[in-house]
Amino acid sequence: MPTAAVSAFRALHESGCFVIPNPWDVGSARYLAHAGFRALATTSAGFAFSLGKPDSVEAVPLAAALAHFRDMAAATPLPVNADFQNGYADDPEGVAANVTACIATGVAGLSIEDGTGKSGAPIYERELAIERIRAARAAIDASGSGVVLTARCEAYLVRHPDAARLVPDRLAAYAGAGADCLYAPGLPDLETVSAIVRLVAPRPVNVLVSGPVPGFTVPRLTELGVRRVSIGGALARVAWGAVGRAVAELASQGTFGGFAQGMPFAELTKIFSGG
Secondary structure (H helix, E strand, O other): OOOHHHHHHHHHOOOOOEEEOOOOOHHHHHHHHHOOOOOEEOOHHHHHHHOOOOOOOOOOOHHHHHHHHHHHHHHOOOOEEEEOOOOOOOOHHHHHHHHHHHHOOOOOEEEEEOEOOOOOOOEOOHHHHHHHHHHHHHHHHHHOOOOEEEEEOOOOOOOOOOHHHHHHHHHHHHHHOOOOEEEOOOOOOHHHHHHHHHHHOOOOEEEEOOOOOOOOOHHHHHHOOOOEEEOOOHHHHHHHHHHHHHHHHHHHHOOOHHHHHOOOHHHHHHHHOOO
16 A cells, blocks of 8 residues: 555656755755755765765665665655665566565655666666566565656666667666656756657656756756656765865865855754754
């Protein structure tokens, strides 16, 4: 039986466009909820960096990822989408088992990538990639949870030389395999975004915007029919950027100008006290 969070998350994908920002810990999740966003998504990169590790399946074990999802789902009443990377398994059976464990953390959605994390073969072979999405779909259906399944094609992100052909082919195939939402990080321009939206319609499309890209604004993406806009590890990198600049000044000059942009204690205390 779908929870209230799952039902709310599904409803968000039915019309319009919503921004789903990516917190990396409980504090950032609560801050984003306070800011008025209607759903949240985890970021494997942001979480890994908070642990002092690189963004990879090998660096952050499955148990740690599941514990993180549980914390994030409990942090606010908002629906949370889990960045589940490659499902922590290569074979469809392993993906299904791990998806079942992911659902048990209380998330309202999860994404499965076709990226392998291996330099020699950065994306799974086509038929295996499709079977992995079918397996995730079957696990969700068996759970009765109604959790939203997002299928990701990583071809642009890994700079695959044939990305322009692979992405539309795979996203259409993943829709046919039961994905609720389609996602290809790194779409190069608005024309490509529009083509993907038309290709998989009426399935919703998620677009990643992790930096200032000409023309990529929420109003314009909404006009093109995009349903969901995520920002990946961008906010975590912004936070680390502020830390890095302040630390560089302190270490090199012994001055404290970098602290000037810090949020006041009183404001943070008010927010985290429920104010």
